[in-house]
Amino acid sequence: xxxxxxERVFLIFLSSLLAFSCKTDSxxxxxxxxxxxxxxxxxxxxxxxxxxxxxxxFEGDIKDLSPIDGLIPYEPASPLFTDYAHKSRFVWIPEGExxxxxxxxxxxxxxxxxxxxxxxxxDFSKPAGERRIIETRLMIHQSSGWEAFPYIWxxxxxxxxxxxxxxxxxxxYRDENGKNQIINYLIxxxxxxxxxxxxxxxxxxxxxxxxxxNYQKEINGKSVNQLAFWTEQGKLxxxxxxxxxxxxxxxxxxxxxxxxxxxxxxxxxxxHCHREEGxxxxxxxxxxxxxxxxxxxxxxxxxVAAGNGAGNFQFDIVPGKAEESILIxxxxxxxxxxxxxxxxxxxxxxxxxxxIKAWINSMESN
Amino acid sequence: MKxxxxxxxxxxxxxxxxxxxxxxxxxLFDSSTLDxxxxxxxxxxxxxxxxxxxxxxIEIGEGFFDLKTQLxxxxxxxxxxxxxxxxxxxxxxxxLKTGGEGMKIVGKNITVQDLTIEDAxxxxxxxxxxxxxxxxxxxxxxxxxxxxxxGTYALYPxxxxxxxxxxxxxxxxxxxxxxxGQSENIIVKNSLAYGNVAGIEIxxxxxxxxxxxxxxxxxxxxxxxxxxxxxxxxxxxxKIYNNQIIENNxxxxxxxxxxxxxxxxxxxxxxxxxxxxxxxxxxxxFDNEILRNKTVGVAVASYxxxxxxxxxxxxxxxxxxxxxxxxxxxxxxxxxxxxxxxGQLISLYNxxxxxxxxxxxxxxxxxKSRGTNIIDNPMNIxxxxxxxxxxxxxxxxxxxxxxxIQSYPEVAPFTNCNVRIETDVTGIAxx
Numbered sequence: 202x203x204x205x206x207x208e209r210v211f212l213i214f215l216s217s218l219l220a221f222s223c224k225t226d227s228x229x230x231x232x233x234x235x236x237x238x239x240x241x242x243x244x245x246x247x248x249x250x251x252x253x254x255x256x257x258x259f260e261g262d263i264k265d266l267s268p269i270d271g272l273i274p275y276e277p278a279s280p281l282f283t284d285y286a287h288k289s290r291f292v293w294i295p296e297g298e299x300x301x302x303x304x305x306x307x308x309x310x311x312x313x314x315x316x317x318x319x320x321x322x323x324d325f326s327k328p329a330g331e332r333r334i335i336e337t338r339l340m341i342h343q344s345s346g347w348e349a350f351p352y353i354w355x356x357x358x359x360x361x362x363x364x365x366x367x368x369x370x371x372x373x374y375r376d377e378n379g380k381n382q383i384i385n386y387l388i389x390x391x392x393x394x395x396x397x398x399x400x401x402x403x404x405x406x407x408x409x410x411x412x413x414x415n416y417q418k419e420i421n422g423k424s425v426n427q428l429a430f431w432t433e434q435g436k437l438x439x440x441x442x443x444x445x446x447x448x449x450x451x452x453x454x455x456x457x458x459x460x461x462x463x464x465x466x467x468x469x470x471x472x473h474c475h476r477e478e479g480x481x482x483x484x485x486x487x488x489x490x491x492x493x494x495x496x497x498x499x500x501x502x503x504x505v506a507a508g509n510g511a512g513n514f515q516f517d518i519v520p521g522k523a524e525e526s527i528l529i530x531x532x533x534x535x536x537x538x539x540x541x542x543x544x545x546x547x548x549x550x551x552x553x554x555x556x557i558k559a560w561i562n563s564m565e566s567n
Numbered sequence: 568m569k570x571x572x573x574x575x576x577x578x579x580x581x582x583x584x585x586x587x588x589x590x591x592x593x594x595l596f597d598s599s600t601l602d603x604x605x606x607x608x609x610x611x612x613x614x615x616x617x618x619x620x621x622x623x624x625i626e627i628g629e630g631f632f633d634l635k636t637q638l639x640x641x642x643x644x645x646x647x648x649x650x651x652x653x654x655x656x657x658x659x660x661x662x663l664k665t666g667g668e669g670m671k672i673v674g675k676n677i678t679v680q681d682l683t684i685e686d687a688x689x690x691x692x693x694x695x696x697x698x699x700x701x702x703x704x705x706x707x708x709x710x711x712x713x714x715x716x717x718g719t720y721a722l723y724p725x726x727x728x729x730x731x732x733x734x735x736x737x738x739x740x741x742x743x744x745x746x747x748g749q750s751e752n753i754i755v756k757n758s759l760a761y762g763n764v765a766g767i768e769i770x771x772x773x774x775x776x777x778x779x780x781x782x783x784x785x786x787x788x789x790x791x792x793x794x795x796x797x798x799x800x801x802x803x804x805x806k807i808y809n810n811q812i813i814e815n816n817x818x819x820x821x822x823x824x825x826x827x828x829x830x831x832x833x834x835x836x837x838x839x840x841x842x843x844x845x846x847x848x849x850x851x852x853f854d855n856e857i858l859r860n861k862t863v864g865v866a867v868a869s870y871x872x873x874x875x876x877x878x879x880x881x882x883x884x885x886x887x888x889x890x891x892x893x894x895x896x897x898x899x900x901x902x903x904x905x906x907x908x909x910g911q912l913i914s915l916y917n918x919x920x921x922x923x924x925x926x927x928x929x930x931x932x933x934x935k936s937r938g939t940n941i942i943d944n945p946m947n948i949x950x951x952x953x954x955x956x957x958x959x960x961x962x963x964x965x966x967x968x969x970x971x972i973q974s975y976p977e978v979a980p981f982t983n984c985n986v987r988i989e990t991d992v993t994g995i996a997x998x
Binding site for chain 2: 547
């Protein structure tokens with residue numbers, strides 16, 4: 202039904218697949234060693250596959266995540282925080298097909314696949330060094346719409362298995378300051394993907410939007426606009442140049458205005474829910490980059506159904522008073538029911554909290 | 568209204584006394600006696616939700632299911648989720664580590680029945696963007712000793728259409744037990760809400776009927792609110808009838824002990840409130856038993872009373888078109904609440920003497936575009952109670968500021984009228 206052409210690519214990998222299938226392991230269960238038994242699988246074009254390797258997205262040792270020809274790396278200007286995980290992202294656009302820009306939207310053809318790998322370097326000061334890949338989330342554009350599939354990597358890092366119920370695993374790493382960290386990483390269940398990836402109750406990509414991709418990035422050793430690169434690769438039409446399309450900034454770029462950085466942060470981290478088309482529309486709190494209405498941004502706005510999340514505060518944002526703002530209270534908590542965003546937040550994103558605090562404190566007091 | 572508090576320093580000792588007010592830990596049954604289901608059996612339920620297909624029944628067997636992830640049913644049609652009975656199938660979300668609500672549903676024509684949901688960190692069951700929802704014999708509760716850990720709403724349909732809640736039980740929510748928000752065409756009937764801050768709440772909804780329910784031992788029994796700044800900006804048309812609204816004197820635990828109200832409006836509800844209308848439009852309250860609520864039987868209030876900003880598009884802070892008739896009242900419970908400003912207002916400034924429970928209060932706030940003289944009843948608040956001479960009614964005048972609050976016992980301006988409230992829920996009544 203989708204993208205039969207992908208199959209050709211997979212054939213190459215069939216032999217290695219068969220090799221894998223000979224390796225048996227009687228240990229079925231997971232904690233502490235996760236090594237599900239490999240079962241032979243054929244790339245028959247009927248998605249989803251049980252094993253990530255069956256798709257054949259990566260060449261060589263799968264854990265190197267070296268993309269096959271045609272797989273395009275991408276990165277949003279401001280990334281979504283997920284428990285300090287590093288991400289390596291790729292998009293597969295079927296051969297002979299192209300993505301199109303229409304208005305501000307980036308439309309990917311049926312058969313496209315977004316591939317997002319979540320990993321932790323053992324030492325954050327050496328991001329290219331030893332690492333552990335935790336999960337790979339695929340979003341596949343089928344004729345019925347986008348669908349998301351979470352794959353969990355085995356401990357030997359030889360493959361990842363589809364696990365719709367999600368899971369949890371302990372992750373250790375040394376952070377940029379040389380401090381050892383242990384976190385309880387939670388892999389969302391399949392339907393939790395839509396907690397974030399939700400536009401009018403349809404699953405929708407987040408980072409793959411014109412505004413998030415429209416910036417200069419290093420690709421294959423040279424700095425190039427990502428969408429220009431896609432165009433060059435014959436995978437995008439109607440890109441008219443960087444200035445002709447909306448553009449998101451990198452919130453971590455300290456040379457840019459504070460308010461813009463804060464709103465860029467809120468856009469990618471919050472606005473997928475907190476917008477008219479998102480599940481948190483119930484709250485009336487809308488945190489998109491383009492939002493200018495103070496009430497919708499939460500300024501002197503009372504909560505609606507925040508329950509526990511409101512702490513002992515009255516307003517989402519109290520200008521000049523970050524410590525009295527519900528936004529900060531919720532960003533600064535890991536308690537389920539209080540913590541925002543709801544997913545990928547078993548840790549606090551300290552840099553994010555500092556940024557939003559600085560923004561709120563820079564506002565003129567009531 | 569902040570200043571009011573300063574006036575009451577002398578009453579501090581009473582306040583302190585009341586801070587240890589009533590608390591309920593009542594449970595329908597003890598779920599710990601049920602057999603605990605295995606990890607595989609629990610994961611099977613999660614998977615059944617994820618892999619559900621249209622027109623399917625998801626059956627959940629007997630036992631105690633210790634869930635570590637959310638149960639999400641996403642964009643499916645004609646699904647029945649069925650347990651083995653309220654006291655047989657328990658879905659516990661005590662160990663949920665991510666996400667808010669325990670069960671989340673989006674779809675069309677969905678029924679959930681015969682099960683219990685316990686200890687969700689956020690809402691018990693949230694249903695959003697669903698046309699056609701039936702919740703029947705669903706029981707949602709929290710079992711924590713410390714109620715400030717409890718979740719927000721037990722049953723939470725929001726942005727839905729054609730909602731039927733029937734024979735459900737909602738207990739110990741730190742906001743509303745049965746909360747229907749930003750929805751239209753709603754029946755809440757034959758259900759029980761106890762031990763919550765608010766028992767049953769209809770918020771920013773159109774066309775709702777609430778009947779045959781018992782709301783007892785909450786801080787507030789039944790609430791009709793319209794809050795500002797929401798996608799569904801206002802609501803109108805609610806009938807509340809044949810309910811037992813009894814002894815809603817539970818302490819307001821929406822904020823932790825020792826902390827006052829926060830920005831959630833429900834934190835302001837004074838314990839001892841039977842029915843509270845806030846910025847409500849077109850509400851009929853009749854044939855209810857409104858008994859032994861220590862502060863007030865029915866409170867008719869505009870949003871200004873909260874002290875929060877009242878500027879929002881397509882929304883009015885005023886309560887208007889209200890018809891209260893043929894209810895029974897009982898004031899025998901004792902002194903009104905002093906822990907919340909609205910309680911203090913009623914207790915200290917009512918027209919009948921300090922610390923007297925009121926049957927009906929009206930804040931007297933008028934929309935000047937509809938008239939300036941309260942005696943002309945510009946907001947169309949109509950009261951027709953058979954034994955009105957035996958009831959305590961207070962109309963406040965807050966227009967002269969917090970230091971000069973006036974109150975009046977005369978109900979006459981509001982008795983010579985009636986309002987016709989139109990609701991039509993026949994489309995869902997037969998389900």
